[in-house]
Amino acid sequence: MTNISQKFNKYLYSSAQRFLTYVQIDTQSDPNSSSSPTTEKQKDLGKVLVQELKQLGLDSAHMDEYGYVYAQLASNIQEPVPGICFCAHMDTSPDCSGKHVKPIVHSNYQGQDLILPDDSSVVIRLQDHPDLAEQIGHDIITASGTTLLGADNKAGVAEIMDAVQFWVQHPDVPHGPISILFTPDEEVGRGTDHVNLEKVNATYGYTIDGEKRGHLENETFSADGFTIKIEGISQHPGFAKGRMESAIKIASEIVGLLPKDHLSPESTENMEGFIHPVDISGSVETATIDFILRDFKTEKLEEYGMLLKSITHQVLKNYPHSKVQFIQTEQYRNMNEILVKHPACLENAMEAMRRAGLQPEMQSIRGGTDGSRLTFMGLPCPNIFAGEHAFHSKQEWVSIQDMQKATETIVHLAAIYAEKGT
Template identity: 55%
Template sequence: MIVIDKEALVARFMRYVQVDTQSDPESSTFPTTEKQKDLSKILAEELKAMGAQQVELDAFGYVYATIPANTTKSNVPAICFCSHVDTAPDCSGTNVQPILHKNYDGNDIVLPKDTTQVLSIKKSPYLQQHIGGDIITASGDTLLGADDKSGVAIIMQAAQYLISNPTILHGDIKIVFTPDEEVGKGVAKIDMEKVGAQFGYTLDGGEAGSLEDESFSADGASIIINGVIAHPGYAKGKLVNALKIAGEILAALPTDEWSPETTEKRQGFVHPVSLNGIAEKTTIGFIVRDYTREGLVAHHNRLKAIAEVVVGKYKGATMEYVQTEQYRNMKEVLDQYPAVVANAAKAIERSGLQVIQENIRGGTDGSRLSYMGLPCPNIFTGMQNIHGKQEWIGVNDMLKAAETIVHLCMIWEENA
């Protein structure tokens, strides 16, 4: 029977979330914020202290570690568990003050630092499943950072359990913590030789039991509008304002479909995320999402056509359309290695949970890692209401996730 130390896991998680690790999408450094390394340093030292081997914190903020195999079988694949240390730029991650709510009674929780922030079952129905259990929130003026410090804490606690219980047989277990996942750069500087695994799992999912083996395929798109500049005092018949053209392109986008706010499930979208420029030259940035490559092509063609119609109305104006690949649907790779997902499903079931196999309306480090030679689905941690002040997590979900990791290590060894 696997019994994860609840108090140790809670203390670990609450300690980690108090370290400010917010990443910065506008930064050109790597990692995008030096403060992410503050947590990476802590993790490296704790891994060394618990007895992990080959522990390294590199110049980019990645943490690598190994729990060596203790099985006599020589054909057990090396398995990697990965989470990211950074928190999202969407909401402040400075001076996070986590609150442990023991024996949650189902009533509304008013967060003390901002009493307009009220956590309720009505708004967060998943709370219903945590009545009688313990949950953790922030204090109302920051995010909590469960995305993805819950994954970090779960992996660390599972690692401690495996090291402390050498009778549990397993192959080489690799641990990787990445920076900058929230700004799309989580594996930009990763060293796959140091990862040294054949298969992997990110711990970056939501509801207990969820197993995500499919992600969006994702692109960026930029529409660069070149206007015609003239002195505003003498501009009649000459000036073509790129900023106004950009506004017209945005106004031409449909409002009842094709956007994040109007789509769900397997529907893709196009989403404007930035507008920068002056009257002479303006750039609109978009993210483009779909589950298929064909869908991405269709979205790009449609967006480009809308922009061309608008720009074509203005004499002298020109445009460029720049498409940038970000990541691809992990399922294309995972379908070639069915045991990776099957073993995770079996581990979740052994932990006493029902498997909820889902697709991600987004991506994880695993999306990129899968195409870098490490097939890598995503396993739950329990995180809820991520990237906002009402973020919360159930302690029992984190315990079950840590238990799932241990079972997963055992299953790979058993099946070898």
């Protein structure tokens, strides 16, 4: 442990410079696209990563037709130990523009407001971002005010790449077989649709896609999609009395009856679940409402679906000739249902953080990660901090020093598996 820490004290980190390069490549995914990846521009970053990995000596590095980047670093010890996969996603959220990102480094942060130059109305204030209180003296990277930054999850990409560089430059630091996986389309819920686990060839995985320094996330929401399709009765509006049953009005009434002081994203926190309408479209004759259902207890999702059905049938009492169809589909499940069976996976990650000088803190994610699906696909995969904050917004920021600690945690984690053999 001491030897690795000493090497890191002298190591010339490259994660920040890599990150500044990566965020300037537009990789937004598109939830309305049916292609894989949903946007071809995600491959622009994939090509850069493959080239860098090959330059570091990982000749196995390649990108497949779906935009997934794979690479393997061979074990440098004789004893057989479990293979570990480190994973991050290349795409950025469609919620905020990711085109022409101009990253800015605010050196030696001292608690001041960070006014972003391309839109002075975008201000990152300590009172709005309490985690900044732990960043005094750090170097903070933001965008310029008109775009998101892309720390979610290009910080994780850069940290993994920096760990690979460290291993290559320090062949005496022990590690077992390492697999690198960079995915597209995580932000639109399709990050593992075409992942090839035979290529990954690992026993455990870790997404590097968390927030605060020292956080280890072992639990996600369970998630379903829920769609209500309404078939109303269309008539000429001039002769509609007693005949027309507008699907638009039916849909509006359903949304209007949703709980507001509970079971809603804007009124829930911590371990509370919610029902959230995300899209509504239609005409007098037909309308569709799409919802997402979220809770840490999977069985709650069925209850939420039943509530939506009850609300809909209540509304339809006033529209006796209209019809409705319900579709509930599984999206992902709480990875803790599987991770509890693999305690070493979590214990080793916490020990790695302690060796990096951090106090680990187990957290639950009010959302999901690629790790959620990978875990249920057979690759137990908790989520390690990447240092990203205020993601999906123009106020997104990351600390260079936090990124360095994430890289150090990755290297310590691989060494722990090499030591323990499990």
